[in-house]
Amino acid sequence: MSSARYIKNEKDQILDVILESGIHVKPVYTPKDLEEIGFSYEEDLGDPGKYPFTRGIHPLGYRSRAWTTRQYTGFGTPKETNERFKFMISHGQTGLNVAFDLPTQMGYDSDDPMAEGEVGRVGMAVDTIRDFEIAFEGIALDRIGVGLTINAVASIILAMFQAVAEKYGYDPKTVSATPQNDILKEMIGRGAWIFPVEHGVRLVGDIIEYSMKVMPKTNPVSVCGYHIRESGATPAQEIAYAFLIAFAYIDNVCKRGYDPDEFVGGITFNFNVFGNMWEQIAKFRAARKLWARLLRERYNVKKERNLFLRGIFGGGGYGLTKAQPENNIVRGAYYALVAALSGAQTTALCSYDEAYTIPTPHSALISLRTLQILMDEAGLRDTVDPLAGSYFIETLTKQMEEKILEEMEKIEKYGGIIKAVSEGYIQRMLARQAYEIERAIERGELLKVGVNIYVEGEPKEVQLHEYNEESARMQIESLREIRRTRSSSEVKRTLKELEKATRDGKNVMPYLLECCKAYCTLGEMTNVFREIFGEFQEPSLF
Amino acid sequence: MEEKRIKVLIAKPGLDGHDRGAKVIALALKEAGMEVVYSGLHKTIDQIVNMAIQEDVDVIGLSIMSGAHIPLTRKLMEKLKEKGIQDKKVFVGGVIPSKDIKLLKEMGVEGVFPGGTPIDDVIEAIKASVKK
Numbered sequence: 001m002s003s004a005r006y007i008k009n010e011k012d013q014i015l016d017v018i019l020e021s022g023i024h025v026k027p028v029y030t031p032k033d034l035e036e037i038g039f040s041y042e043e044d045l046g047d048p049g050k051y052p053f054t055r056g057i058h059p060l061g062y063r064s065r066a067w068t069t070r071q072y073t074g075f076g077t078p079k080e081t082n083e084r085f086k087f088m089i090s091h092g093q094t095g096l097n098v099a100f101d102l103p104t105q106m107g108y109d110s111d112d113p114m115a116e117g118e119v120g121r122v123g124m125a126v127d128t129i130r131d132f133e134i135a136f137e138g139i140a141l142d143r144i145g146v147g148l149t150i151n152a153v154a155s156i157i158l159a160m161f162q163a164v165a166e167k168y169g170y171d172p173k174t175v176s177a178t179p180q181n182d183i184l185k186e187m188i189g190r191g192a193w194i195f196p197v198e199h200g201v202r203l204v205g206d207i208i209e210y211s212m213k214v215m216p217k218t219n220p221v222s223v224c225g226y227h228i229r230e231s232g233a234t235p236a237q238e239i240a241y242a243f244l245i246a247f248a249y250i251d252n253v254c255k256r257g258y259d260p261d262e263f264v265g266g267i268t269f270n271f272n273v274f275g276n277m278w279e280q281i282a283k284f285r286a287a288r289k290l291w292a293r294l295l296r297e298r299y300n301v302k303k304e305r306n307l308f309l310r311g312i313f314g315g316g317g318y319g320l321t322k323a324q325p326e327n328n329i330v331r332g333a334y335y336a337l338v339a340a341l342s343g344a345q346t347t348a349l350c351s352y353d354e355a356y357t358i359p360t361p362h363s364a365l366i367s368l369r370t371l372q373i374l375m376d377e378a379g380l381r382d383t384v385d386p387l388a389g390s391y392f393i394e395t396l397t398k399q400m401e402e403k404i405l406e407e408m409e410k411i412e413k414y415g416g417i418i419k420a421v422s423e424g425y426i427q428r429m430l431a432r433q434a435y436e437i438e439r440a441i442e443r444g445e446l447l448k449v450g451v452n453i454y455v456e457g458e459p460k461e462v463q464l465h466e467y468n469e470e471s472a473r474m475q476i477e478s479l480r481e482i483r484r485t486r487s488s489s490e491v492k493r494t495l496k497e498l499e500k501a502t503r504d505g506k507n508v509m510p511y512l513l514e515c516c517k518a519y520c521t522l523g524e525m526t527n528v529f530r531e532i533f534g535e536f537q538e539p540s541l542f
Numbered sequence: 543m544e545e546k547r548i549k550v551l552i553a554k555p556g557l558d559g560h561d562r563g564a565k566v567i568a569l570a571l572k573e574a575g576m577e578v579v580y581s582g583l584h585k586t587i588d589q590i591v592n593m594a595i596q597e598d599v600d601v602i603g604l605s606i607m608s609g610a611h612i613p614l615t616r617k618l619m620e621k622l623k624e625k626g627i628q629d630k631k632v633f634v635g636g637v638i639p640s641k642d643i644k645l646l647k648e649m650g651v652e653g654v655f656p657g658g659t660p661i662d663d664v665i666e667a668i669k670a671s672v673k674k
Binding site for chain 1: 554556557558559560561562565566568569570572578580582583584586608609610612613614637639640656657658660661662
């Protein structure tokens with residue numbers, strides 16, 4: 001989709017290009033542009049692996065290591081998901097990213113009336129540690145990093161993950177999990193929140209504090225500009241809000257008496273790749289530079305390693321279309337190219353059929369192959385940050401940096417990210433922007449192939465993943481079996497201790513671990529929190 | 543004579559939190575002169591039906607992206623009947639495969655708007671349904 005706006009004359013010649021973040025692109029860039037912005041190699045770029053890391057965080061980039069591929073995967077029962085994990089790994093995938101169904105994301109057991117119709121639908125169903133035992137059976141948890149796309153109940157899921165890793169004989173110090181654990185962005189977009197802001201942020205802090213001590217290879221947070229962008233944000237807003245959210249989590253942990261250098265290295269990001277490709281590439285380069293600089297300025301972070309902006313750059317969901325779905329394979333290839341040219345450490349793509357439903361093995365494999373073709377065939381591993389020094393890219397990177405800072409300032413002026421999210425300020429703004437984008441597509445101001453140009457009429461039918469109600473029935477059956485056979489006195493005891501620790505403001509993680517080991521259900525643990533914390537009240541938007 | 547303002551409840555039933563589409567439609571209907579109530583996220587069908595009664599809306603628009611549109615809509619239609627308010631026009635939008643459209647209409651749904659439906663088509667369909 002053209003995300004930029006094009007001003008053209010009647011001969012289809014382009015007179016002006018306005019990027020989403022508000023930057024005008026010139027027809028030609030020359031050394032004069034670099035002069036005008038006061039470009040300095042040392043200050044603005046530095047060598048790859050050197051502060052401010054604009055060119056990447058590793059001195060040799062993809063030469064030392066290709067990116068990690070991590071397609072978002074999970075559906076039905078843990079057994080079905082385990083098979084799909086193994087399928088993807090057998091085809092060369094190098095990491096996992098677990099999709100959970102909505103009841104799991106919202107803290108309901110599969111037999112809860114709230115879960116009806118949703119069990120195993122958009123991800124794997126999880127009720128107890130038994131489900132993790134099945135899902136991760138035969139997966140080398142000391143070698144395969146595991147992304148856990150879970151937020152409101154990230155603490156519970158991470159505890160379950162630790163418990164299962166231990167059960168399979170891995171030292172928690174050697175396993176690398178990345179719970180998404182970014183509750184503030186759930187309140188902006190995606191919507192899988194449960195508890196009020198302050199309690200949500202406290203749980204994020206608990207996970208960061210616990211991980212640095214017990215699971216040091218785990219990245220306790222993946223701050224998601226991704227979903228903020230999916231909700232209508234510009235690329236500059238995507239980065240700006242993500243940084244402010246990350247600072248809110250850092251502040252929470254600093255208040256507990258830790259030095260930022262002890263934990264900020266574990267904070268990672270998830271950013272989006274759809275849109276005008278130059279703007280995205282400049283966004284990533286500017287973001288790496290700004291993150292390093294802001295951590296130094298605001299938090300006096302000293303260790304170089306802790307200044308790295310690490311994360312997954314991928315997805316691109318909003319850019320994909322329902323019309324002419326095979327075109328999404330091509331879009332995915334361009335998005336992946338953007339991620340590669342931006343030096344993504346980890347990546348994944350939305351699959352071509354995701355405007356319809358969750359991916360089939362066929363479409364997931366096409367996404368994986370797209371990523372592999374870039375690394376192994378096209379030459380993206382040849383040299384680090386190949387666009388460095390381009391008059392255009394360097395000018396744009398500098399302009400993006402300014403735009404990101406402007407967007408951060410707007411929110412800080414409003415009263416900070418917590419206030420802006422709690423009061424719906426950001427949500428209202430993004431809803432308005434999303435509306436304007438849809439209208440602009442309909443007016444033909446933003447071009448979308450197959451949607452408002454080169455339209456083909458009736459949509460083609462594609463082979464789709466089918467939801468299997470039998471899986472839901474089996475999941476509920478297996479949950480009931482666990483309820484029948486577990487020690488109910490252990491369940492009661494561990495839940496009671498969790499409740500007390502939660503009320504006393506202690507770090508909940510060790511208590512959750514005990515609950516998980518006693519086969520408490522996700523719903524039982526979440527209910528302890530629900531009772532004490534209450535629920536987030538969505539600000540009114542209209 | 544001035545037409546009566548159409549009142550619409552845009553509702554997010556169930557656990558799905560993807561609300562970009564619901565918000566875009568809510569804004570579009572407002573700009574088209576309708577009165578819009580937005581339910582917010584994670585509402586049960588009972589809550590939605592109660593809101594529809596309290597706010598006395600003409601139209602209920604369900605937005606569902608998770609794939610659970612069949613069970614959720616079926617439940618809503620049953621509840622509306624139970625409460626004697628099956629005169630409310632129901633529309634369903636979201637990630638809806640074309641094979642499900644017929645089934646939803648058989649349940650009594652007035653119109654289905656899968657992703658990619660032009661906004662003006664939604665506005666026109668709602669206006670036409672209320673005039674009927």
